[in-house]
Amino acid sequence: MALCESVKRQAEEKADEGAAKRAKRSSRLVVGWFRNDLRLQDNPMLDAVAKRAQEDGLPAVLVYIFDPRFYDRSAYGRVTDPGFQQSIPSRSRVDFSSRKCNGRRARFYLNVLRDLQRGLQELGSEVHILQGKPEEILPALAEQYDASLEVLCLREPVSPEWTDVEDSLEAALANSGSSLTRLWGAMSLYHEEDLPFKLGTSPGSYTGLARSLGWEDVWTSAKQEDWATPIRRPLPTLSSWTAKSPGVPPSGSWDTASFQDDRKALECLGYSPEEVASTLGQPGGGARKGKGGETAAWARFRAWMSKGPEDDKAGFAAWDLPTSGTQHCKDSAVDALQWKNLSQPNGWMQLARYLACGCISPRAIYSELVDKEHWALAGVVHRLMWREWHRFNAIKYHRRLFWLQGPGRQNNVWRKDPEAAERWKSGQTGVPYIDACMRELNSTGWLAYKGRKTAAAFLALDLWLDWRIGAFHFEEVLLDYDVAMNYGNWVTCVRVDKDYWGQNFRTSTHEELKLKIAAEATNDPQGSYIRQWVPELAKLPTGYIHTPWMMPEADRKALGFQLGRDYPKPLIAEEKLQFLAKELGEAQHEGTDEGWSRSTETTGKVQAASTSEGTSEACGFRHVSVAEEH
Secondary structure: OHHHHHHHHHHHHHHHHHHHHHHHOOEEEEEEEEOOOOOOOOOHHHHHHHHHHHHHOOOEEEEEEEOHHHOOEEEOOOOOOOOOOOOOOOOOOOOOEEEOOOHHHHHHHHHHHHHHHHHHHHHOOOEEEEEOOHHHHHHHHHHHHOEEEEEEEEOOOOOHHHHHHHHHHHHHHHHOOOEEEEEOOOOOOOOHHHOOOOOOOOOOOHHHHHHHOOEOOOOOOOOEOOOOOOOOOOOOOOOOOOOOOOOOOOOOOOOHHHHHOHHHHHHHOOOOHHHHHHHHOOOOOOOEOOEOHHHHHHHHHHHHHOOOOOOOOOOOOOOOOOOOOHHHOOOOOOOOOOHHHHHOOOOOOOOHHHHHOOOOOHHHHHHHHHHHOOOOHHHHHHHHHHHHHHHHHHHHHHHHHHOOOOOOOOOOOOEOOHHHHHHHHHOOOOOHHHHHHHHHHHHHOOOOHHHHHHHHHHHHHHOOEOHHHHHHHHHHHOOOOOHHHHHHHHHHHOOOOOOOOOOOOOOOOOHHHHHHHHHHHHHOOOOHHHHHHOHHHOOOOHHHOOOHHHOOHHHHHHHOOOEOOOEOOOOOOHHHHOOOHHHHHHHOOOOOHHHHHHHHHHHHHHHHHOOOOOOOOOOOOOOOOOOOOO
8 A cells, every 4th residue: 555655646647747847948849750651641649739729829840760779780579678678587588689660661651751852842841751769859858948738649569668768758758747648559450449348358350350341351352341440531631831830940950962862861760881781782672663652652552543454364372371262253353352462472562561660551452442442442441451460469469479489379399590590591501492482581671472472481481490580680671661561571481470279380291381382383473473583593503493402303403593502502401392393393394273273272281281290300390499588
């Protein structure tokens, strides 16, 4: 009781202190803090700032803050909790690190911000670019302007790190007599006030989530029940900006020359001359045809909307991709779910990078398709709901999403093999499809869903390496990095997302990997994707482009090709990957309905085999146990 009274008394004293500081400052200033909402249309924060300033005739300033903790190199873990004060005391330290954001994605953000700046200037306002910790920078503005700040921002509950920043900022602002208002925003398709469940208690399956929100069958159509949870209409873009300026820009704001120059801006963010030179020489990240951010997002979206459905009726191997079979329907000329694009390397809408930093909102996409009665609405709903699923899971799992044994608290044994991990990262595993995936990712910042899924499973289920090494690498290099989507996909792909009741997904014969290679051979029989990204294999005949270790030694010599010299030997012992020679040859002819049936039958056998336990020695490598890191 005494402790409770003490806490209450401290809270009252803190409130009195804040009130006293506010009383000393007669002026007030509204601050709009941009985060993952870098757009003008459907921006609740921007709308709220404009209304708040207008209500009391207050001045307003808009800021974006580059927080170095989310750009610098760091060890894996919560960069906002370097002392592990918010972690379980027994947490083990990790010995791997990455940059939180590479130069390519930083360059992309710069172009997004420039587009936002152009749009705001047309309205009569501007965004000021700052660099540092928000909990230090924003309270300092109260001193600069001698004003009580009313800071408004998008709330991001999917990230413990972002939530930590919000909490630290709120406390710092309170100490300076200011306040923070966190808005739900529009990063999600649904608003939290409309949900039929409380945050943190969302249904335990994707289909269950969709049904709870009123979708009749999210796997086959966009039909909703009469009682379905509403999806709010997007907010319109402000027609003008009437809030007055505080007079002078925030102290420490970037000058226009630095902001508009990629090289100078990247140097300001702490990238080395070598990193800057490499970034500026790479594709991706720069403005698209002179456009960036929200402008580019809507141009991309409208270009996609103008296209009709794929009319290629050729089959494809669905392997372990999440499809519902609508591609087989004979009663419709159009598969609105467009499952086939999951088997291809280019993606479908190509909006992920813009959604990740809020250049376009999911409900704006949905509303546009509904208004236009677009043929692909069902497919887009399915994918947007997959995004919702991961966002709700991230809120529910919180820090468990980043644990070695995952939210499912699995009891897996993990190997430590830094050399193998580096070979995986650089695309030198000796398995052509995996290497092509990793090289495309490292070169462009993009990798299709099937590639992300297969590369993740290879690292964790075939090599038994700490999956977080891969997830952290993806965090650094993905152009469309989104904390919920990235880590949510990883825990799902490596089977630590839930309790699997003892089911083992690691087998000594690597059947899942062999199935995926055979399916890729079906979908890309000429090996075009591999030839593009693994050019040292370009001269190999089609029959062996996916499995060079299966090529007879005499044929290798005739081509002047040697494994281990011209291309790495696979990280998994070759004898473990001598497989399906007949089936692989058939797969490389064409994808047919018969091929699908065969693939489905094989999948069933693989899943049955997965229940048997495989040892690390049987898998062709020696393991080292790694303790759970909380």
